[in-house]
Amino acid sequence: MTLYLPIAEMSVSVLVYLALGMSIGFLSGLFGVGGGFLLMPLLTFLGVPSAVAVATSASHVVASSVSGAITHYQRGNVDIKMGLVMLAGGLSGTYIGVGAVKILRQAGYFDFTVAIMYVVFLGIVGTIILVEGINASRRVKATGVVASRKSGQHNWLEGLPFKMRFPRSKLYMSVLPPIVIGMFIGCMSAIMGIGGGFVIIPAMIYLLRMPTGLVIGTSLFQIVFVAALATILHAVENKTVDIVLALILIAGGVVGAQFGTMVGEKLRGEHLRVLLGAVILLVAARMAFDLVMPPEDVFSLAAVAGGS
Amino acid sequence: MLRYLPAVVALVFCAVGPALADAPKESVEADASTRQVAITSSFTGTEILVFGAVENSVQPSPEAGTYDVIVVVEGIPAPVVVRMKSRVGGIWVNTQSMRFASVPSYYAIASTRPVDEVADRAVLDAHGIGFDHVRMVRTALSRTDATDDATLQAFKQALIRLKEQERVYVKSDFGVSFIGRSLFRATIALPPNVPVGPLTAHVYLFKEGKMLGEYSNRVMLQREGIERYIHEAAMSQPLIYGIVTVLLAAGSGLAAAFAFRKPA
Numbered sequence: 001m002t003l004y005l006p007i008a009e010m011s012v013s014v015l016v017y018l019a020l021g022m023s024i025g026f027l028s029g030l031f032g033v034g035g036g037f038l039l040m041p042l043l044t045f046l047g048v049p050s051a052v053a054v055a056t057s058a059s060h061v062v063a064s065s066v067s068g069a070i071t072h073y074q075r076g077n078v079d080i081k082m083g084l085v086m087l088a089g090g091l092s093g094t095y096i097g098v099g100a101v102k103i104l105r106q107a108g109y110f111d112f113t114v115a116i117m118y119v120v121f122l123g124i125v126g127t128i129i130l131v132e133g134i135n136a137s138r139r140v141k142a143t144g145v146v147a148s149r150k151s152g153q154h155n156w157l158e159g160l161p162f163k164m165r166f167p168r169s170k171l172y173m174s175v176l177p178p179i180v181i182g183m184f185i186g187c188m189s190a191i192m193g194i195g196g197g198f199v200i201i202p203a204m205i206y207l208l209r210m211p212t213g214l215v216i217g218t219s220l221f222q223i224v225f226v227a228a229l230a231t232i233l234h235a236v237e238n239k240t241v242d243i244v245l246a247l248i249l250i251a252g253g254v255v256g257a258q259f260g261t262m263v264g265e266k267l268r269g270e271h272l273r274v275l276l277g278a279v280i281l282l283v284a285a286r287m288a289f290d291l292v293m294p295p296e297d298v299f300s301l302a303a304v305a306g307g308s
Numbered sequence: 309m310l311r312y313l314p315a316v317v318a319l320v321f322c323a324v325g326p327a328l329a330d331a332p333k334e335s336v337e338a339d340a341s342t343r344q345v346a347i348t349s350s351f352t353g354t355e356i357l358v359f360g361a362v363e364n365s366v367q368p369s370p371e372a373g374t375y376d377v378i379v380v381v382e383g384i385p386a387p388v389v390v391r392m393k394s395r396v397g398g399i400w401v402n403t404q405s406m407r408f409a410s411v412p413s414y415y416a417i418a419s420t421r422p423v424d425e426v427a428d429r430a431v432l433d434a435h436g437i438g439f440d441h442v443r444m445v446r447t448a449l450s451r452t453d454a455t456d457d458a459t460l461q462a463f464k465q466a467l468i469r470l471k472e473q474e475r476v477y478v479k480s481d482f483g484v485s486f487i488g489r490s491l492f493r494a495t496i497a498l499p500p501n502v503p504v505g506p507l508t509a510h511v512y513l514f515k516e517g518k519m520l521g522e523y524s525n526r527v528m529l530q531r532e533g534i535e536r537y538i539h540e541a542a543m544s545q546p547l548i549y550g551i552v553t554v555l556l557a558a559g560s561g562l563a564a565a566f567a568f569r570k571p572a
Binding site: 002003004006007009010011059060062063064065066067068070071108109112224228231232233234235236239241243244246247250251254255257258291292293294295297298299300301302 | 347348349350351352353388389390391392393394395398399400401402405463466467469470471474500501503504531535538539542543546547549550551552553554556557558560561562563564565568
């Protein structure tokens, strides 16, 4: 069964994209990540124009994050105040990011920038997660208990002004770090078509020192809104959101996510992290390979925006 | 071309002259099988048939090859950027680009034999017949250090090659066949990724390198039904379209979470 996509202007096999959505959903349920970082490269690999892939991935992130956010909210695992502060930065970052996409597309550097950002971020984050996961599973093997981090360390972040009390996280800190982190993630997510969970979660744990129990819920809370804004802005500014493609992917994704969650509950956290790190590094390596290898054709075509 | 104009005029006068009244001038009439192609959600490409007849044909048999017919189906012209990558510090980056003001978005050509055998360069260039003769105007907005003709040609060749790979430029050297002394036909393939917009079908009749007649027709290519509705919404109401997408995405996420909820 094939379907003609109204915005991507191509005829695609529904089953292939349903299966793609399902596998991404499975992995995102398994690892507790949005899966945007896998979806966007796979879409371009299947021939979807990269700008459409980025914009449509953003809508997929909304679908895959919203149910998690609600669940965490009901269990009281969301620090709304912290989420809102990060969101303030996140929304402005998204706005900047979507504008950057528009400029980069016109200049012909969009594909290149996206590829570089993927290689750099996925490379760094994948390595950290992998190494940390391996160390953690070794520790568990050696001692049988997961070591807890030391708390109460001081750093320069605590010297910043505009301090605010976050009772839910039991923190008294400057609003600048969460705003800057939110802004950075928002900008990144708009350009790369990802939710950014794999960057924002470590940032919240190591930089903001939030209690781990609140981190996932709070990050999902703000990712939902950032991805929703990214989708709307991409639709308005770049006209690259393909609603038909989005719905096929989401339909597969939400079902796959449920199975992923079931399997994930049976696996050990450290093993999951090693797996996730490996998957992220694989994607980064694949994109780095494309950048370094001589292309099949040094020439490429692009329609001039607003030209048709 | 202008050099031959007196000769052409003379020929025309001869043709209507009483001496040649028994051999009237040949001309061409043609049409496309479909005037309107609908792009619906099940569109996977289609074919149109272009057919026509040579009036006052003196061709003894369909195989005689007295006439050459060239069928060109063109999409609306649009500006295009061709970019070239080169290696910068070990990675491949777009460094040069050339912008063409108007290039046919779709170009299919079928002929009784390769077009370069049918007529000479000047005639083909004048009518934009054949990949190498399509009008492509380079604009000042190009970003390249070289401005010589070789570079221009390299970019043009790349443009044609890439368009051929996308299957929006199609050439069929023996795609027009005569099925009678005067009747001819050609099928033109419209791929699934054909740019949406009106198409123009041209039919040219040649005899011994001279153009005897030309016939043009429009084929409408437009979105229909739900495709049209969605595309129009995305283009004219982008804000509402974006919000609807988000609501649908959030709704399906919630619906799935609810449907699969563990019995607590």
